[in-house]
Amino acid sequence: MTALRRTGSALLAPALAVVFAVVITALVILAIGENPSTALRVLFDFGDTPAQQTQAIVVVLNRAVPLFLAGLAVSVAFRMGLFNIGVEGQYRMATVLAAGAGAAVSLPAPLHVVFVIVVAMLVGAFWAGIVAVLKVTRGVSEVISSIMLNFIALGTASWLLTGPLRGSEEGAAIITTKDLPESGQFPGLNGLFDVIGLAQPRGELYGFLLVAVVAGIVIAVLLKRTRFGFDLRATGMSPSAATASGIDARRMVIKTMLISGAVAGLIGLPDLMGRTHHFGTEFTAGLGFLGIAVALLGRNSPLGIAFAALLFAFLDRAAVPLQFADIPASVVTIIQGTIVLAVVVANEIARQLTRRRAEGETGQAAPPAPESPPAGPAGTAGSRIDEHQGAGA
Amino acid sequence: MAEQPAGPPAETGAGPVPYAVELRGITKRFPGVVANRDIELRVRRGEVHAIVGENGAGKSTLMKTLYGMHRPDEGTILLDGRETTLRSPADAIAAGIGMVHQHFMLADNFTVLENVVLGSEPTRGGRLDRATARRRIREISERYALNLDPDVLVEDLGVGDRQRVEIAKVLYRGATTLILDEPTAVLVPQEVDELFGNLAELKREGLTVIFISHKLDEVRKVADSITVIRRGTTVGTADPRTTTARQLAEMMVGSELPSPQTRTSTVRDTPVLELRGVTVASLAGRPSVDDVSLTVREGEVVGIAGVEGNGQAELVDAIMGLRSLAGGVVVLGGQEITAWSTRARREAGVGFVPEDRHRQGMLLEAPLWENRILGHQTRPPAVKGLFIDRAGARADTARIMRDYDVRAPGPDTLAIALSGGNQQKLIVGREMSARPRLLIAAHPTRGVDVGAQAVIWELLKDARAEGMGILLISADLDELIGLSDTLQVMLRGRLVATLDPGTLTPEELGSHMTGAHDGAGSAA
Numbered sequence: 039m040t041a042l043r044r045t046g047s048a049l050l051a052p053a054l055a056v057v058f059a060v061v062i063t064a065l066v067i068l069a070i071g072e073n074p075s076t077a078l079r080v081l082f083d084f085g086d087t088p089a090q091q092t093q094a095i096v097v098v099l100n101r102a103v104p105l106f107l108a109g110l111a112v113s114v115a116f117r118m119g120l121f122n123i124g125v126e127g128q129y130r131m132a133t134v135l136a137a138g139a140g141a142a143v144s145l146p147a148p149l150h151v152v153f154v155i156v157v158a159m160l161v162g163a164f165w166a167g168i169v170a171v172l173k174v175t176r177g178v179s180e181v182i183s184s185i186m187l188n189f190i191a192l193g194t195a196s197w198l199l200t201g202p203l204r205g206s207e208e209g210a211a212i213i214t215t216k217d218l219p220e221s222g223q224f225p226g227l228n229g230l231f232d233v234i235g236l237a238q239p240r241g242e243l244y245g246f247l248l249v250a251v252v253a254g255i256v257i258a259v260l261l262k263r264t265r266f267g268f269d270l271r272a273t274g275m276s277p278s279a280a281t282a283s284g285i286d287a288r289r290m291v292i293k294t295m296l297i298s299g300a301v302a303g304l305i306g307l308p309d310l311m312g313r314t315h316h317f318g319t320e321f322t323a324g325l326g327f328l329g330i331a332v333a334l335l336g337r338n339s340p341l342g343i344a345f346a347a348l349l350f351a352f353l354d355r356a357a358v359p360l361q362f363a364d365i366p367a368s369v370v371t372i373i374q375g376t377i378v379l380a381v382v383v384a385n386e387i388a389r390q391l392t393r394r395r396a397e398g399e400t401g402q403a404a405p406p407a408p409e410s411p412p413a414g415p416a417g418t419a420g421s422r423i424d425e426h427q428g429a430g431a
Numbered sequence: 432m433a434e435q436p437a438g439p440p441a442e443t444g445a446g447p448v449p450y451a452v453e454l455r456g457i458t459k460r461f462p463g464v465v466a467n468r469d470i471e472l473r474v475r476r477g478e479v480h481a482i483v484g485e486n487g488a489g490k491s492t493l494m495k496t497l498y499g500m501h502r503p504d505e506g507t508i509l510l511d512g513r514e515t516t517l518r519s520p521a522d523a524i525a526a527g528i529g530m531v532h533q534h535f536m537l538a539d540n541f542t543v544l545e546n547v548v549l550g551s552e553p554t555r556g557g558r559l560d561r562a563t564a565r566r567r568i569r570e571i572s573e574r575y576a577l578n579l580d581p582d583v584l585v586e587d588l589g590v591g592d593r594q595r596v597e598i599a600k601v602l603y604r605g606a607t608t609l610i611l612d613e614p615t616a617v618l619v620p621q622e623v624d625e626l627f628g629n630l631a632e633l634k635r636e637g638l639t640v641i642f643i644s645h646k647l648d649e650v651r652k653v654a655d656s657i658t659v660i661r662r663g664t665t666v667g668t669a670d671p672r673t674t675t676a677r678q679l680a681e682m683m684v685g686s687e688l689p690s691p692q693t694r695t696s697t698v699r700d701t702p703v704l705e706l707r708g709v710t711v712a713s714l715a716g717r718p719s720v721d722d723v724s725l726t727v728r729e730g731e732v733v734g735i736a737g738v739e740g741n742g743q744a745e746l747v748d749a750i751m752g753l754r755s756l757a758g759g760v761v762v763l764g765g766q767e768i769t770a771w772s773t774r775a776r777r778e779a780g781v782g783f784v785p786e787d788r789h790r791q792g793m794l795l796e797a798p799l800w801e802n803r804i805l806g807h808q809t810r811p812p813a814v815k816g817l818f819i820d821r822a823g824a825r826a827d828t829a830r831i832m833r834d835y836d837v838r839a840p841g842p843d844t845l846a847i848a849l850s851g852g853n854q855q856k857l858i859v860g861r862e863m864s865a866r867p868r869l870l871i872a873a874h875p876t877r878g879v880d881v882g883a884q885a886v887i888w889e890l891l892k893d894a895r896a897e898g899m900g901i902l903l904i905s906a907d908l909d910e911l912i913g914l915s916d917t918l919q920v921m922l923r924g925r926l927v928a929t930l931d932p933g934t935l936t937p938e939e940l941g942s943h944m945t946g947a948h949d950g951a952g953s954a955a
Contacts, residue, residue, distance in 0.1 A: 264818050264819060
């Protein structure tokens with residue numbers, strides 16, 4: 039009964055946020071003199087032929103896979119109260135080095151794929167590990183150091199691309215690393231459409247979807263069912279209680295950041311191993327930051343993040359068709375931005391409702407809750423969310 | 432006050448003098464429970480009116496109703512005889528009701544003045560008018576003998592001073608009725624006396640004070656009349672001059688009471704915990720724990736008495752491995768554990784009831800069964816190998832709730848939903864369940880009502896009889912004297928006296944704690 043109610047309010051917040059974002063966006067479209075209902079129609083118009091429709095689904099799923107991984111990477115750290123803004127740099131480094139290493143070795147097919155994945159995870163973990171070590175040994179805020187490392191990653195990746203790992207011809211318009219050999223590419227899942235009787239799309243559905251699903255399940259089990267996950271969540275909920283219970287906070291910071299970074303290392307791989315087969319100047323950037331939004335919308339739970347990633351991918355798909363309908367593609371960005379802002383607010387409201395209801399269950403007073411009188415200094419309860427807000431904005 | 436709830440004064444102004452605060456038939460429901468039912472409360476202007484009841488009895492819900500934090504489902508609130516609807520704390524403040532919370536809400540890095548005016552700043556030309564504020568605070572301070580200097584930083588103030596700042600804050604907003612929620616929970620005996628002096632001043636100036644407490648001796652000392660709440664409803668009123676603490680407590684709990692006394696010694700020879708020359712450095716020169724040596728034997732309760740802030744908290748941290756030592760060794764059951772981690776110490780059989788259960792003892796936003804795991808992450812029944820045993824943890828939580836009388840809907844309830852006493856019983860139950868050799872109990876009954884206090888005392892006594900060694904840190908002198916086999920007094924980081932609780936009075940102990948042990952004892 040209470041569990042049901044809790045799930046109810048967990049879903050309520052994101053749902054309200056989406057509705058709110060749609061309303062705001064409609065107003066914006068009206069303001070620039072276009073018709074919001076056209077935009078809405080474009081969003082849901084997946085094409086006329088069966089092949090077009092499956093193609094639209096493929097586009098959404100292919101976009102959702104990296105978004106999901108990014109959200110997952112961010113959420114692992116979030117759960118412990120760590121703010122890994124460095125996902126952006128972590129996956130960039132991981133992708134460029136995995137591309138380089140993958141092209142440089144020759145291995146039989148399944149091993150080659152595993153090799154590329156492992157390299158990416160190790161690089162991601164290493165890059166995040168720097169943040170953790172700085173925090174534990176020197177007390178450097180992970181927010182600051184991971185932002186700085188993003189810049190370093192940006193520079194380093196460019197240097198690697200134009201220097202040691204360059205694979206494209208001198209003077210080519212697009213600079214890339216060498217292509218991964220066939221054995222290092224991740225096979226697509228288009229066979230699936232025949233099985234369920236849908237038309238074949240033009241593009242290829244990323245096989246990496248399966249890896250993402252596995253990663254999601256592993257993380258979910260790790261957080262919810264293991265001792266390690268308990269320690270991690272306990273530290274996130276109350277660092278002081280966690281320490282008193284015997285959790286070594288420093289070690290937890292390092293382990294958590296390594297896991298977060300390892301997952302972040304996977305973000306660039308769906309594109310790398312499923313479509314481009316090389317790292318290049320057309321590399322998809324910004325997923326690390328979108329991951330923060332996705333994690334927030336998904337309330338840091340793997341299942342929620344999956345839905346959030348699908349929603350964002352669904353919106354992203356409409357970017358091109360919207361322009362055909364004379365509506366700027368930035369409408370999508372506006373919707374996404376408003377969702378994130380709204381979800382921060384809605385989360386906080388839902389949180390207070392749950393809290394108040396929890397207090398009500400026995401009609402008891404809790405320690406000074408945020409609803410306390412006007413004169414008090416800022417409550418502590420909301421501060422974690424406030425931090426999220428700071429980054430989301 | 433021979434107050435009989437017989438003749439409720441009728442409509443406005445019909446009675447001789449209307450009550451400052453009158454609640455009629457207040458009922459407040461939350462989903463699944465009725466937190467308050469048919470509450471009747473009558474507070475005269477210019478009196479100190481105490482509301483006593485166990486934690487969980489519904490005092491806080493009632494006070495939230497009165498402070499406009501939520502609205503009652505039934506019943507009416509009359510202020511000075513006029514029916515009033517309070518929609519928010521702002522309404523309550525406007526109606527002259529002020530609340531002094533149990534947990535202070537002050538900004539440490541602000542001055543007294545800034546804290547007092549925060550939220551209702553007098554301005555001149557858009558800027559804070561310090562001169563006016565300072566004058567008004569001085570006035571309030573003098574009028575009610577609060578003895579506040581507006582320009583001192585709050586972080587430099589002691590607990591008692593901070594409380595007076597909170598009171599000044601409420602008075603500054605023009606309150607004529609003050610609600611004090613467990614105001615003495617954080618004070619030492621001397622500070623309690625000062626507070627009572629202040630309350631007398633407030634009363635003399637015609638203000639009304641509603642005083643929530645479960646320390647019955649204090650209530651009898653300070654209150655002019657008492658309303659007792661049990662299980663969500665008012666069970667009656669009492670005259671403090673003719674009612675004994677015991678009678679009051681029985682009204683509250685509805686049954687006979689135990690006392691902390693344990694006189695048959697169960698002390699055995701084997702030491703469980705030995706501290707030798709334990710020293711903890713502090714940032715400010717003098718070590719916070721200075722060369723402390725003591726032994727806790729099986730079946731022995733060693734009590735540490737002392738005014739708070741004399742190194743007790745640091746000593747506990749040192750034993751638990753939460754703070755590194757500058758010198759000395761910690762020996763558990765013959766094995767040196769000075770360099771062990773907190774987890775290793777817990778696994779080796781150290782149980783821990785922390786001083787601040789919200790900060791160190793619980794995950795407030797986690798369900799009870801997850802709280803059962805906290806501190807026991809490596810041991811059955813809550814854990815199987817590397818995995819959490821959810822079923823095991825739930826079942827064992829249900830057992831603790833049964834055995835230790837934790838009143839909550841079930842193991843899936845969030846910890847925050849429990850009253851302080853029930854949270855504490857859960858913590859004590861959890862720590863006992865691991866059958867520790869040594870229990871570090873820091874203020875085990877602080878902020879806990881009489882019923883829960885009795886349960887916790889019983890548990891400690893039983894554990895002691897079974898051979899557990901207990902280090903008891905407390906500010907409750909009766910508890911220390913009643914439970915301890917040996918009493919140590921801690922002053923400025925040192926153990927300055929070893930006393931025999933069998934022959935000791937609270938007054939003597941109080942004077943030892945303040946370092947005036949050769950004087951006759953200034954403590955009350």
